[in-house]
Amino acid sequence: MDPANSSPANSNPAYNDPRYQAGWHKLAEVDGEQGQRVIDSLQGIAPDMARYIIEFGFGDIYSRPGLDLRSREIATVAALTALGHAQPQLRVHIHGALNVGVTPTEVIETIMQMALYAGFPAALNALFSCREVFAERGVSPA
Amino acid sequence: MDPANSSPANSNPAYNDPRYQAGWHKLAEVDGEQGQRVIDSLQGIAPDMARYIIEFGFGDIYSRPGLDLRSREIATVAALTALGHAQPQLRVHIHGALNVGVTPTEVIETIMQMALYAGFPAALNALFSCREVFAERGVSPA
Amino acid sequence: MDPANSSPANSNPAYNDPRYQAGWHKLAEVDGEQGQRVIDSLQGIAPDMARYIIEFGFGDIYSRPGLDLRSREIATVAALTALGHAQPQLRVHIHGALNVGVTPTEVIETIMQMALYAGFPAALNALFSCREVFAERGVSPA
Amino acid sequence: MDPANSSPANSNPAYNDPRYQAGWHKLAEVDGEQGQRVIDSLQGIAPDMARYIIEFGFGDIYSRPGLDLRSREIATVAALTALGHAQPQLRVHIHGALNVGVTPTEVIETIMQMALYAGFPAALNALFSCREVFAERGVSPA
Amino acid sequence: MDPANSSPANSNPAYNDPRYQAGWHKLAEVDGEQGQRVIDSLQGIAPDMARYIIEFGFGDIYSRPGLDLRSREIATVAALTALGHAQPQLRVHIHGALNVGVTPTEVIETIMQMALYAGFPAALNALFSCREVFAERGVSPA
Amino acid sequence: MDPANSSPANSNPAYNDPRYQAGWHKLAEVDGEQGQRVIDSLQGIAPDMARYIIEFGFGDIYSRPGLDLRSREIATVAALTALGHAQPQLRVHIHGALNVGVTPTEVIETIMQMALYAGFPAALNALFSCREVFAERGVSPA
Numbered sequence: 001m002d003p004a005n006s007s008p009a010n011s012n013p014a015y016n017d018p019r020y021q022a023g024w025h026k027l028a029e030v031d032g033e034q035g036q037r038v039i040d041s042l043q044g045i046a047p048d049m050a051r052y053i054i055e056f057g058f059g060d061i062y063s064r065p066g067l068d069l070r071s072r073e074i075a076t077v078a079a080l081t082a083l084g085h086a087q088p089q090l091r092v093h094i095h096g097a098l099n100v101g102v103t104p105t106e107v108i109e110t111i112m113q114m115a116l117y118a119g120f121p122a123a124l125n126a127l128f129s130c131r132e133v134f135a136e137r138g139v140s141p142a
Numbered sequence: 143m144d145p146a147n148s149s150p151a152n153s154n155p156a157y158n159d160p161r162y163q164a165g166w167h168k169l170a171e172v173d174g175e176q177g178q179r180v181i182d183s184l185q186g187i188a189p190d191m192a193r194y195i196i197e198f199g200f201g202d203i204y205s206r207p208g209l210d211l212r213s214r215e216i217a218t219v220a221a222l223t224a225l226g227h228a229q230p231q232l233r234v235h236i237h238g239a240l241n242v243g244v245t246p247t248e249v250i251e252t253i254m255q256m257a258l259y260a261g262f263p264a265a266l267n268a269l270f271s272c273r274e275v276f277a278e279r280g281v282s283p284a
Numbered sequence: 285m286d287p288a289n290s291s292p293a294n295s296n297p298a299y300n301d302p303r304y305q306a307g308w309h310k311l312a313e314v315d316g317e318q319g320q321r322v323i324d325s326l327q328g329i330a331p332d333m334a335r336y337i338i339e340f341g342f343g344d345i346y347s348r349p350g351l352d353l354r355s356r357e358i359a360t361v362a363a364l365t366a367l368g369h370a371q372p373q374l375r376v377h378i379h380g381a382l383n384v385g386v387t388p389t390e391v392i393e394t395i396m397q398m399a400l401y402a403g404f405p406a407a408l409n410a411l412f413s414c415r416e417v418f419a420e421r422g423v424s425p426a
Numbered sequence: 427m428d429p430a431n432s433s434p435a436n437s438n439p440a441y442n443d444p445r446y447q448a449g450w451h452k453l454a455e456v457d458g459e460q461g462q463r464v465i466d467s468l469q470g471i472a473p474d475m476a477r478y479i480i481e482f483g484f485g486d487i488y489s490r491p492g493l494d495l496r497s498r499e500i501a502t503v504a505a506l507t508a509l510g511h512a513q514p515q516l517r518v519h520i521h522g523a524l525n526v527g528v529t530p531t532e533v534i535e536t537i538m539q540m541a542l543y544a545g546f547p548a549a550l551n552a553l554f555s556c557r558e559v560f561a562e563r564g565v566s567p568a
Numbered sequence: 569m570d571p572a573n574s575s576p577a578n579s580n581p582a583y584n585d586p587r588y589q590a591g592w593h594k595l596a597e598v599d600g601e602q603g604q605r606v607i608d609s610l611q612g613i614a615p616d617m618a619r620y621i622i623e624f625g626f627g628d629i630y631s632r633p634g635l636d637l638r639s640r641e642i643a644t645v646a647a648l649t650a651l652g653h654a655q656p657q658l659r660v661h662i663h664g665a666l667n668v669g670v671t672p673t674e675v676i677e678t679i680m681q682m683a684l685y686a687g688f689p690a691a692l693n694a695l696f697s698c699r700e701v702f703a704e705r706g707v708s709p710a
Numbered sequence: 711m712d713p714a715n716s717s718p719a720n721s722n723p724a725y726n727d728p729r730y731q732a733g734w735h736k737l738a739e740v741d742g743e744q745g746q747r748v749i750d751s752l753q754g755i756a757p758d759m760a761r762y763i764i765e766f767g768f769g770d771i772y773s774r775p776g777l778d779l780r781s782r783e784i785a786t787v788a789a790l791t792a793l794g795h796a797q798p799q800l801r802v803h804i805h806g807a808l809n810v811g812v813t814p815t816e817v818i819e820t821i822m823q824m825a826l827y828a829g830f831p832a833a834l835n836a837l838f839s840c841r842e843v844f845a846e847r848g849v850s851p852a
Binding site: 225226227250253254257261262263264265266267269270272273276283 | 748751752754755756758759762763767790793794795796798799
Binding site for chain 1: 651652653676679680683687688689690691692693695696698699702709
């Protein structure tokens with residue numbers, strides 16, 4: 001997933017921008033193939049949105065010092081569970097959490113805890129998304 | 143904040159229940175004085191709600207293995223920021239996060255990241271709650 | 285609170301409309317003085333909004349057969365608790381619930397149950413609104 | 427649906443706990459086969475979550491005196507409609523409402539009223555979930 | 569789509585009511601065939617809900633002077649994107665926006681801007697709904 | 711409000727960045743003094759958040775062609791009304807809407823329309839914020 005070889009990078013005039021490059025590498029590190037798929041899926045409708053996710057989301061925010069990537073992904077899984085309307089993004093970030101070293105058990109604990117703050121339905125729907133991702137990756141909680 | 147000496151414990155028939163005791167000690171560890179205040183504030187209107195926060199929230203959920211308290215508080219700060227309607231609880235858990243070793247910078251990074259998932263207004267309002275808690279405790283980000 | 289004597293009715297060309305009259309009487313029955321205050325507060329900024337609350341909210345919806353007023357107010361207290369951003373309206377409808385025969389205990393039980401569906405913060409903030417209304421009316425749960 | 431014969435009860439060390447037993451019987455009374463299905467669906471991913479739904483949700487909250495089961499289900503249908511992101515749980519509780527004696531018309535009236543508090547889209551999507559449940563059970567509003 | 573020839577109008581005692589007629593014509597102007605489909609879909613479950621959408625939604629609100637239809641549809645697309653739980657209604661109103669002269673680019677810009685206020689997931693899910701509607705109509709942003 | 715003379719610009723290493731400069735001028739054009747106040751209020755707690763609002767919010771998004779500023783502000787007022795938890799930001803953007811030529815009546819119509827999509831409480835609370843802003847500026851709907 002090198003930015004020089006992938007379609008959004010090639011077609012994007014911002015390609016040589018350091019924010020774009022930093023964001024692209026961070027996105028690849030965190031979300032891997034799933035992140036690439038989100039970026040690709042935007043090319044036909046709103047390619048600049050893909051660029052903002054890379055530049056602002058991953059180049060600016062996820063690249064900041066002060067909070068390690070494991071904690072960032074735990075925070076994101078918690079928030080997407082609590083919001084309730086973001087199942088596709090939650091699945092991407094459950095992949096992301098596992099990619100950066102959060103354990104399957106930690107993902108499940110984070111989601112279960114959300115029952116306290118956002119209610120059981122939000123936590124249940126997130127657990128069912130989690131089960132799909134775990135099945136796809138062949139992992140399971142300890 | 144020993145359960146034997148504090149009002150909710152004394153007036154509560156569940157006092158000797160091990161879930162209640164475990165929850166009480168976990169609540170004291172995490173939320174300290176601010177947690178006590180929430181419990182006290184419920185005595186006149188819904189004392190069983192205080193009991194459920196202690197038993198289910200802290201005895202069942204926060205006492206689970208599999209996710210350390212630092213990560214649990216980062217998840218909670220993320221979720222309460224994203225929900226947007228829970229400023230009093232967010233302030234309690236910013237205290238809680240700092241109590242269990244999350245740094246002021248990590249709290250701010252967690253909140254800032256929420257701009258990506260819940261929008262800038264939710265993140266801004268959480269930062270203003272954060273500023274209040276930091277002022278009260280005399281801490282500041284590095 | 286006869287519509288003929290109150291400002292919104294007098295200044296409103298819809299006054300003789302049967303939907304408006306039915307709505308006005310239903311609003312008076314349910315929300316009493318607090319409902320009147322909401323209607324009055326809209327006169328300087330959006331008087332037609334007051335008219336729609338009366339005509340559509342109370343003339344069309346609350347006047348429908350098929351669900352008694354007690355159940356309607358329990359449903360409304362539940363929803364406003366769960367939404368989290370509607371404390372002023374929740375206070376009006378806690379008054380409304382008590383006005384149509386919901387007991388203080390039933391109001392509190394309805395709110396506490398919302399911890400399951402919308403999380404503890406939403407339920408806690410609603411309980412604190414409830415405490416204010418109960419204090420104002422001098423009532424308390426059994 | 428006796429707890430002694432069903433898988434979650436058998437595999438669960440909490441089986442003899444009175445809270446668990448009370449919760450299990452209340453869940454069976456309210457949500458019946460649909461509740462069983464939710465509990466079963468959690469066994470592979472987060473079995474303790476199933477236990478908390480039984481113990482806290484149904485053993486603690488739904489078993490409380492002070493609000494009858496019909497009113498509790500009306501409150502839940504209202505809240506799940508208003509939240510908007512909980513269609514699977516809404517369908518379970520439309521079954522639950524009908525199981526404890528709420529009429530089909532009362533379910534529809536509760537949902538329609540939510541247009542006032544959470545907007546028409548939330549109410550419409552809930553009505554479409556309602557139509558599915560009614561079709562499955564072969565019931566219809568009067 | 570004349571109200572005299574279409575099922576909801578024929579079966580509805582409110583058919584000759586001027587609010588109903590005004591609303592019906594406004595709904596036809598804005599949402600066209602998609603609006604008709606929503607109205608039809610409610611006939612078997614809650615026909616009065618269809619009537620309220622026509623009378624209150626389109627007869628009262630969308631028929632008001634003071635804000636042109638283009639601006640009204642931009643506001644609606646923005647709100648449905650931000651709410652996150654209303655994809656079917658968002659698709660209807662993307663059709664509606666295009667019907668009243670909002671350009672495909674303006675629809676996309678409105679949705680993209682929501683990333684600032686409701687977060688990237690809400691904006692992304694709305695863009696994917698947008699892509700479906702654009703494909704159905706054979707339009708694309710400039 | 712020239713970026714060369716105001717504190718965030720001076721203390722900010724990004725000052726000469728064209729995105730920052732474009733964003734700063736756009737923020738000044740749209741939100742004026744109220745926008746400046748938001749930026750200033752972040753200096754003690756999260757100055758980079760202020761920079762992101764300027765660079766991403768106003769430099770990237772609000773500076774895009776394809777949707778005029780009047781429409782952008784109508785979309786923002788609609789979304790902040792619908793979200794319900796963002797009253798401070800809504801007040802800033804009611805100022806912003808009026809600054810770029812949206813009339814007071816158009817602001818009110820946009821907010822009232824949100825009753826359809828987010829419910830009456832969200833619309834009412836926004837109208838009360840609107841009344842404050844109108845009073846502060848000495849304007850009123852026609």
